[in-house]
Amino acid sequence: MAEKVSLIGLDRPALKAALVEAGIPQKQANMRTGQLWNWLYVHGAPEFAQMSNLAKDFRALLEERFTLARPQIVTAQVSQDGTRKWLLKTGPGIEFETVYIPEEDRGTLCVSSQVGCTLTCKFCHTGTQKLVRNLTPAEILAQLFIARDALEDWPSTRQDRKVTNVVMMGMGEPLYNFDNVKAALAVVTDGGALALSKRRVTLSTAGVVPMIPRAGAEIGSGLAISLHAVRDALRDVIVPINKKYPIAELLQACRDYPGASNARRITFEYVMLKGVNDSLADAKELVRLVRGIPAKINLIPFNPWPGAPYECSDWAQIEKFAEIVNRAGYASPVRTPRGRDIMAACGQLKSESVKERASARMAREQSAHLARMPH
Numbered sequence: 194m195a196e197k198v199s200l201i202g203l204d205r206p207a208l209k210a211a212l213v214e215a216g217i218p219q220k221q222a223n224m225r226t227g228q229l230w231n232w233l234y235v236h237g238a239p240e241f242a243q244m245s246n247l248a249k250d251f252r253a254l255l256e257e258r259f260t261l262a263r264p265q266i267v268t269a270q271v272s273q274d275g276t277r278k279w280l281l282k283t284g285p286g287i288e289f290e291t292v293y294i295p296e297e298d299r300g301t302l303c304v305s306s307q308v309g310c311t312l313t314c315k316f317c318h319t320g321t322q323k324l325v326r327n328l329t330p331a332e333i334l335a336q337l338f339i340a341r342d343a344l345e346d347w348p349s350t351r352q353d354r355k356v357t358n359v360v361m362m363g364m365g366e367p368l369y370n371f372d373n374v375k376a377a378l379a380v381v382t383d384g385g386a387l388a389l390s391k392r393r394v395t396l397s398t399a400g401v402v403p404m405i406p407r408a409g410a411e412i413g414s415g416l417a418i419s420l421h422a423v424r425d426a427l428r429d430v431i432v433p434i435n436k437k438y439p440i441a442e443l444l445q446a447c448r449d450y451p452g453a454s455n456a457r458r459i460t461f462e463y464v465m466l467k468g469v470n471d472s473l474a475d476a477k478e479l480v481r482l483v484r485g486i487p488a489k490i491n492l493i494p495f496n497p498w499p500g501a502p503y504e505c506s507d508w509a510q511i512e513k514f515a516e517i518v519n520r521a522g523y524a525s526p527v528r529t530p531r532g533r534d535i536m537a538a539c540g541q542l543k544s545e546s547v548k549e550r551a552s553a554r555m556a557r558e559q560s561a562h563l564a565r566m567p568h
């Protein structure tokens with residue numbers, strides 16, 4: 194029997210196509226798609242049986258052909274500070290993490306876009322893991338489903354919802370998985386689906402400059418830039434993508450970012466690395482560089498991981514650095530680390546997944562095939 198198709202992650206046209214393909218007459222397809230869309234993305238229904246306003250035979254057809262199954266939860270952890278982290282699995286070696294950060298006025302879900310990463314930023318744990326593969330739109334969206342399920346945060350339209358913001362700041366570089374991230378965020382921001390406003394969605398990039406205008410035009414979320422250094426010589430080392438797209442080009446893309454305004458500032462992330470990028474001269478250069486760009490500056494105390502080549506700046510130094518940034522007009526820029534005890538803080542995510550070599554995969558598939566053959 195053919196495997197059931199997962200509906201989570203389909204956009205409207207794909208959902209309609211799946212229904213037509215399953216035998217729903219064209220005439221009914223739009224209405225059925227609308228009903229199912231609502232159950233799927235507003236109510237997060239885990240079972241077709243719950244979809245009380247759908248005809249019995251339609252439900253039976255759905256049951257037979259499709260699934261609403263979530264990815265497997267490998268681990269679910271809760272930090273002392275209330276931060277939660279889930280390690281999810283969608284196939285052999287396909288494991289990725291998502292983190293929920295509750296704050297007084299909001300709840301932010303930090304979503305992964307890739308298993309592993311190609312960027313090799315020196316201070317980032319994910320950067321030590323090779324890219325396994327891009328996540329699909331379904332896998333990106335499933336992270337919201339897992340969090341909303343666990344937090345009992347359905348329907349998505351409730352007033353007191355717990356997941357109020359989404360940041361593409363988990364594992365991977367979202368602008369290297371543009372199409373899938375765009376498709377997933379379209380469902381996240383669809384008013385009839387997960388219904389988060391684009392202002393509550395932020396995409397963070399290490400600086401894939403050619404994709405920044407497309408992100409602005411086609412996704413339209415908030416933008417965050419992992420700057421981390423103010424001189425190319427240092428940024429080349431700690432954020433190696435800088436060798437391709439140096440600071441001046443990156444900042445120009447920010448100046449040109451559509452919709453950037455005082456109401457919608459671009460966030461500049463700056464990790465505080467002791468003795469590396471935390472001098473007061475660096476702070477002054479930072480505010481000089483971003484001058485003229487509607488900007489927020491987030492100073493992120495470095496979060497350590499086993500074997501990391503850096504230390505977090507001393508608190509006194511962070512305060513002095515922050516004071517210069519503050520005096521330049523950027524309010525309270527130091528981010529409190531969250532979820533460090535469960536390795537859920539910025540840059541601590543890493544899964545054990547490793548890229549399987551094509552030859553090993555073929556051998557595995559061959560032996561599975563042989564095992565299924567009648568003897």
Ligand code: SAH
Pocket residue numbers: 314316317318361362363364365366367397398399400417418419421462464493494495496497498539540541
């Ligand atoms: N690839 C994207 C998305 C990752 S976002 C990007 O680079 O923006 C994760 C954020 O955490 C980035 O700003 C990243 O530079 C930062 N980060 C990585 N490792 C960190 C660490 N050990 N401590 C603090 N921040 C870190």
